[in-house]
Amino acid sequence: MNLAGWSEIALTLALVAALAIPISALIARIFAGQDTFLSPALAPVERAFFRLAGVDPHKEQSWLGYTTAMLTFSAVGFVSLYALQRLQNHLPLNPVGFDAIAPDLAFNTSVSFVTNTNWQNYSGESTMSHLTQMLGLTVHNFLSAATGLAMAFALVRGFTRSSVTTVGNFWIDMTRITLHVLLPLSVVFAFVLVALGVPQTLQGSIDATTLEGAKQVISIGPVASQEAIKELGTNGGGFFNANSAHPFENPGAWSDLLEIVALLLIPVASVFAFGRAVGDPKQARAILASMAIFLVAGVGAVYAAETYGNPILKTLGVDSSAGNMEGKEVRFGQAMSALFATGTSGTSTGAVNTMHDSLTPLGGLVPMFNLLAGCIWPGGVGAGLYGFLVVAIIAVFVAGLMVGRTPEYLGKKIEAREMKLAMLAVLIYPLVVLGFTSASVLLKTALDSLNNTGPHGLSELLYAYASTSANNGSAFAGLNGATLWFNTTLGLAMLVGRFACVIPVLALAGALAAKKKVPASAGTFPTDGPLFVGLLFGVIVILYLLQYFPALSLGPIVEHFLMLDGKTF
């Protein structure tokens, strides 16, 4: 670790905070249904979209109506993306001439992009045509992120509204988020990336003759436009197999810094926007403080573990001053690789600039823990906010139990129904992650997919199901996921992770919106100060760390001690 590295990390996080404030104002205006500075240009587009779609812009939906709209929209997205992949060999813009995608892989990829996971069981540059990348993958990078934020809007409305049956209109929220936030930010960011060296062309590949006279075929394409929304929408599906480690996706230190800013930006801005929406910025600050504790502690742990390096290689005669360089790029270094790995797993992005499979055991433990906690510091676009609000509800409930009062959060009483829904939204994860991991450990066909054996092999499996159920999409990428077993079960984990969590969340939104607001009294537990931050910390540790501790100790923790002992597998 060095001062330059920590300064770079601090500068990046400061830039996130500085940019998040104006973006949060924009998000808050859309939440409230107000015009934005782009409305003079975009209002006619909105009206045309709503007229063609038959959406009444003045009508709102109940939580159930909101949910069915979201589910129908996701289903249609799934079908169109599936069809596109199956037919890509018959469609234009396929310069390299790729074949149609096999049914199980097309299923996995469609689920992956519709649920904002972007788990990739394929290598982009050797599988997907430009048309599939643009019309399929790029589109769902926008739509799945907009859907996530719309669901967070519905939950926040549950708190801001009183005694009503509606939580907003999904079509309006999703459309306006895409038009006013995601698209303009992506256009700007795509140009910044091109200026920094990210290609944007419709060519498929370039033939070069190297200095030694060999032929080098360089894959290329419309990378910048996909890269921009990939980070801003916390999607993470790379144009290339190596994702943001590929020099065309992430050419240098500046692009790296800005990509990290981009993937943290909207999640952080959404929390600020939540503060504006509930009319109390202190509530948002308490949540952000708890998120920051986990994020910064995680960065420190990865940075320290990776700088310490791999003692097995040191013994062989490798200079340890640069740290663990296996699976890392020289231009990023340890500090910005640590921040990227923590940020991408603290959000539901899943883009990588370093291969997580090659991280040291403790360096890999941090992203794994972030995934197991559901990627909520600061979380995916929308998904982070609603995920963290669920934790906040559980935290006030625990506080209520301790003092023997009915818990309240933001003026809403948290009663049996709300608690049941909140618990449903979090308890589904251990079932999916531990269930599928255990099943895979027992299956020879699953174990054949491992790239590493010993405890690291278990880590590959655990990471895969943690990543997909949390809709993250990063991987211990040695695992060969393109098999029938993994395409199917990882696809199911993504579906359950998204929808089995969000349906209880939307039901919670409906239940809260129907309640009267109760004014705060002397007995109300304050949710805007350090005490609440501490409580959130405790609940997260108990809820997530302890329930996965046995699995983690058999994977990364035991591997750490074996590595110190010089044991290899």
Next chain:
Amino acid sequence: MLRDLRPAVVLVALFTLLTGLAYPLAVTGLAQFVATNQANGSLIWREGKVVGSALIGQSFASDRYFHGRPSATSAADPADASKTIDAPYNAAASAGSNLGPTSAKLAARVKADLAAWRAGGGVGQVPADAVTTSASGLDPDISPANALSQVARVAKARGFDAGDVRTLVEASTARRFLGVIGEPRVNVLELNLALDGLQQPRPSAAIKSDLEPK
């Protein structure tokens, strides 16, 4: 659900046109116009031919050139398409090794690369990046320590003065911006192009590189 079908289908279609077609094509059109070099892959030309991209590493085996990092990329085996063979710096299939820290394969590979580095004249502890594969398999850079450790070999193979080659390495080393942003590094392709230029009478005329000045 049926009531929702029309808005779902219409909005997926409209956003497909807007974000899937209009957005990438508009960015492509403008990028090709205002940043032609970057938008097309920051290619380097020499004598009318593309010799590579400034951003993408390439494989160097000769003693006359500085070597990049080991690369874990592979390619389909020409003899049997169902198998793959090692193909370092295959820029059509980026990949890392994904070997974990306790992998025996990793230790064996590092041991072999370390022996090769020693055979090439390396002494003492080897710089980590010289025996580890990058995340993409296409890392264009090496650390300054790695470059300096190869100076003697390259100078000997070319019959150059080691001091001249060392000066060239130092001139090719990119440093941290304001002492904070970025890592000290050497772009191997650019260094090797400059190295070829050392023996040519008019290197500036022979190398047409439209890179931005570093």
